[in-house]
Amino acid sequence: MTALARVYRWEIAKLLAQKRTYLGLGTAIAVPIVFVVVLVLQRGGPNDVPLGRYIRDTGLAVPFVVLFFMSIWGLPLITALVAGDIVASETHNGTLKTILTRSRERGEVFAGKTLATATYTLVLVFAMGLVGLVAGSVAWGFHPLTSLSGTKVSAGHGLVLLLASLAVYALPLAGIAAFAVLLSTVTRNSAASVVGALMWALLMQLLGVLPGTEGIRPYLLGTQFEAWHGFLRTPADWAPVIRAIWLCALYIGLPLIGACLVFLRRDVAGE
Amino acid sequence: MSDAPPVETRGLVKRYGEIVAVDHVDLSVEPGDVFGYLGPNGAGKTTSLRIMLGLIRPTAGSARLHGRDPLIDGAKALEGVAGFVEAPRFYPYLSGRRNLRLLADYDEPVSRARIDEVLELVELRDRAKDRVGGYSHGMRQRLGIAAALLRAPRLLLLDEPTTGLDPAGMRDMRELVRRLAGEGITILLSSHLLHEVEELCNRVAIIRRGAIVYQGRLRELLSRAASTYRLNALEPERARAVLLAHSGVGGVRLDGSALRFSAEEEVVAALTVALGQARVAFTALVPETATLEELFLGMTDGESSDHDRPAAVAV
Numbered sequence: 411m412t413a414l415a416r417v418y419r420w421e422i423a424k425l426l427a428q429k430r431t432y433l434g435l436g437t438a439i440a441v442p443i444v445f446v447v448v449l450v451l452q453r454g455g456p457n458d459v460p461l462g463r464y465i466r467d468t469g470l471a472v473p474f475v476v477l478f479f480m481s482i483w484g485l486p487l488i489t490a491l492v493a494g495d496i497v498a499s500e501t502h503n504g505t506l507k508t509i510l511t512r513s514r515e516r517g518e519v520f521a522g523k524t525l526a527t528a529t530y531t532l533v534l535v536f537a538m539g540l541v542g543l544v545a546g547s548v549a550w551g552f553h554p555l556t557s558l559s560g561t562k563v564s565a566g567h568g569l570v571l572l573l574a575s576l577a578v579y580a581l582p583l584a585g586i587a588a589f590a591v592l593l594s595t596v597t598r599n600s601a602a603s604v605v606g607a608l609m610w611a612l613l614m615q616l617l618g619v620l621p622g623t624e625g626i627r628p629y630l631l632g633t634q635f636e637a638w639h640g641f642l643r644t645p646a647d648w649a650p651v652i653r654a655i656w657l658c659a660l661y662i663g664l665p666l667i668g669a670c671l672v673f674l675r676r677d678v679a680g681e
Numbered sequence: 682m683s684d685a686p687p688v689e690t691r692g693l694v695k696r697y698g699e700i701v702a703v704d705h706v707d708l709s710v711e712p713g714d715v716f717g718y719l720g721p722n723g724a725g726k727t728t729s730l731r732i733m734l735g736l737i738r739p740t741a742g743s744a745r746l747h748g749r750d751p752l753i754d755g756a757k758a759l760e761g762v763a764g765f766v767e768a769p770r771f772y773p774y775l776s777g778r779r780n781l782r783l784l785a786d787y788d789e790p791v792s793r794a795r796i797d798e799v800l801e802l803v804e805l806r807d808r809a810k811d812r813v814g815g816y817s818h819g820m821r822q823r824l825g826i827a828a829a830l831l832r833a834p835r836l837l838l839l840d841e842p843t844t845g846l847d848p849a850g851m852r853d854m855r856e857l858v859r860r861l862a863g864e865g866i867t868i869l870l871s872s873h874l875l876h877e878v879e880e881l882c883n884r885v886a887i888i889r890r891g892a893i894v895y896q897g898r899l900r901e902l903l904s905r906a907a908s909t910y911r912l913n914a915l916e917p918e919r920a921r922a923v924l925l926a927h928s929g930v931g932g933v934r935l936d937g938s939a940l941r942f943s944a945e946e947e948v949v950a951a952l953t954v955a956l957g958q959a960r961v962a963f964t965a966l967v968p969e970t971a972t973l974e975e976l977f978l979g980m981t982d983g984e985s986s987d988h989d990r991p992a993a994v995a996v
Contacts, residue, residue: 411790416786416787416790417786417787419786420783420786420787423775423779423783424772424774424775427772427774427775428774503770503771503772503773504767504768504770505770505771505772507731507734507736507765507766507767507770508765508769508770508771508784508828509784509787510735510736511734511735511736511759511763511764511765512756512759512784512787512788512832513756513759513760513787513788513789514756514787515755515756516755675738677731677736677737677738678731678736678737679728679731679736679737
C-alpha cells in the first residue's frame with residue numbers, strides 16, 4: 411500500500427470514528443425513506459417538480475425527486491458538516507502537529523483529506539439515491555420511468571440513467587465540499603466552515619432565482635444541480651452535463667488549490 | 682550527512698509583527714548529548730522547537746537536523762527524529778493503540794508486537810484499548826513518548842515532558858529519559874524544572890527574550906559560580922584588608938560576619954598563607970556553589986513564569 415493510500419485509509423477511519431459522519435449519512439438515508447412513507451400515507455404529491463407527477467408510478471422516480479429537494483440546502487449542509495471539519499478538527503484536537511512531524515509530506519496529508527472528503531460526498535449522493543430507489547420500489551414497484559420528454563424508459567435503462575444522474579449531481583456537491591475544505595483550512599474553525607459553506611451554497615441558489623441574473627445563471631454552482639435533467643430528455647441533452655463537468659472542475663479545483671497552498675505554507679502553532 | 686550534528690541552528694529568527702519570538706539563535710547539539718533548553722515562559726523555546734520540526738517557517742536563519750533543513754527537505758529532514766512540542770496530542774475518539782497504529786502508518790507500518798513493545802515501555806498496555814479522550818494528562822505524555830519511540834529515533838525533541846505530571850509520573854519520565862539517553866539517543870529537552878535539567882543534562886542553553894544567553898557544558902556553567910568563596914574570620918575588617926590587598930581577589934563584600942569574594946582556586950590557596958602571615962584567624966573558608974536555579978535567575982534577570990513553585994523555577 412502506498413503512503414498516500416495509508417493516509418487516505420486513516421482519513422476514512424477517522425471519519426468513521428466520528429458522530430458527525432453518521433449524522434450526515436443517516437440523514438441522507440433517512441430523508442428518502444421518510445419521503446416515501448409520507449407519500450404512502452398521504453394523497454397528492456410534488457406535481458410541480460421534475461418527475462414529481464410520476465412518483466407513484468415507479469420507485470425509479472423517487473431518487474430523482476429527492477435529489478431535487480435535497481439540492482437546496484439539505485445535501486449542501488450534510489456535505490459541509492464533514493468537509494468543513496476535515497482540517498479544522500485537526501486544529502481543534504491539536505493533532506496537526508502530531509501527524510506533520512511524522513514522515514509524510516504536507517501535500518500527501520492534504521491529498522488524503524481531499525480524497526476522504528470526495529469519498530464521503532460520493533457515498534452521500536449514492537446512498538441517498540439508492541435508498542430512495544429501494545424505498546420507492548418497495549412502495550410502488552420497479553417499473554418503467556416516464557422521462558422529462560414524456561417518453562417511456564425501461565426500468566433497466568432508467569437505472570442506468572439514475573446512476574449517471576447521481577454521478578453528475580455529485581459534481582456541484584463536490585464544489586461545495588471543496589469550498590468547505592478551503593474554509594476549514596483557512597479559518598481552522600469547524601463551525602465557521604460549515605456555516606460558511608452552507609451560505610455559499612445558498613448564495614448560489616439565491617443568485618439563480620433573482621431577476622436579471624439570467625445571463626450568469628447557467629454558470630452558477632446551484633444551476634449544476636439540474637444538469638442531470640439532460641439525461642432524462644429524449645434524445646439526451648448533453649449540453650448541461652458537459653457544462654456541469656467543466657464548470658464544476660473550476661468550482662472544485664480553485665478552492666482546493668487555494669486550500670492546498672495555505673496548508674502547505676501555514677505555520678502550525680499550538681494545533 | 683552522518684557527521685552533521687543532530688541539531689544545528691544558525692541565526693534563527695522568528696518574528697510575529699513587532700514581536701521577536703526567536704532572535705538569532707545558534708544552537709548546536711552533539712551526538713549523545715542530553716541537552717537542556719531553558720528559558721522563562723515566552724522566551725522562545727517552543728517556537729525554536731517548532732521551527733526545528735518544520736511546523737513553522739523561520740523569518741530568517743536555518744535549522745538543520747542531522748544536516749537536513751525541514752524547510753528544504755520536508756519530511757525527510759525528520760528521518761531518525763521524533764518528539765513533541767507542548768503537550769503531545771492525539772485523536773480523542775481513537776484508542777491509544779489505534780492512535781499509535783495511525784502514526785506508525787504515517788511513517789512505515791510496524792508490527793503489532795512493536796506497538797505492544799512501546800506500550801509496555803511506557804506502561805500503557807493495559808489501557809491501550811481505551812479511547813485517548815479518557816486518558817489522564819500523564820498517560821497522554823507517556824503515549825507521546827511511545828509515539829516518538831515507534832520511529833526508533835536517533836534524536837528526541839521533548840518539550841517539557843514532565844509538565845503536569847504528579848511526582849511519581851515525573852520520576853518515571855526522568856527515569857525513561859535517562860534510559861533512552863543510555864541507549865545512545867540524543868535528547869534535546871526543554872524542561873520547566875531546573876533541578877531536572879541539572880539531574881539529566883550534560884549540556885544546556887539558556888534562552889532569554891528569544892536570544893541565547895548561555896550555551897555550553899552544564900558542569901562549566903556550575904563551576905563559574907564555584908569561584909565564589911565565604912570567609913568567616915574572627916576579625917572581619919582585618920581579613921577584608923588582606924583580601925583587598927591580595928592580587929587576583931575580587932568582589933569582596935562583607936555580609937554580616939562573613940566575607941564573600943571571588944577568586945581562582947590557586948589564588949585562594951595563596952590567600953590562606955597570606956592570612957596566616959598577617960595573623961588573621963579564621964574559622965571557615967569555603968567555596969559557595971550556586972545552584973543552576975541561581976545561575977538561571979541571574980542570567981534571565983530573575984524572570985520567572987506563572988508556574989513558579991517553591992522548589993523549582995518554571996522556565
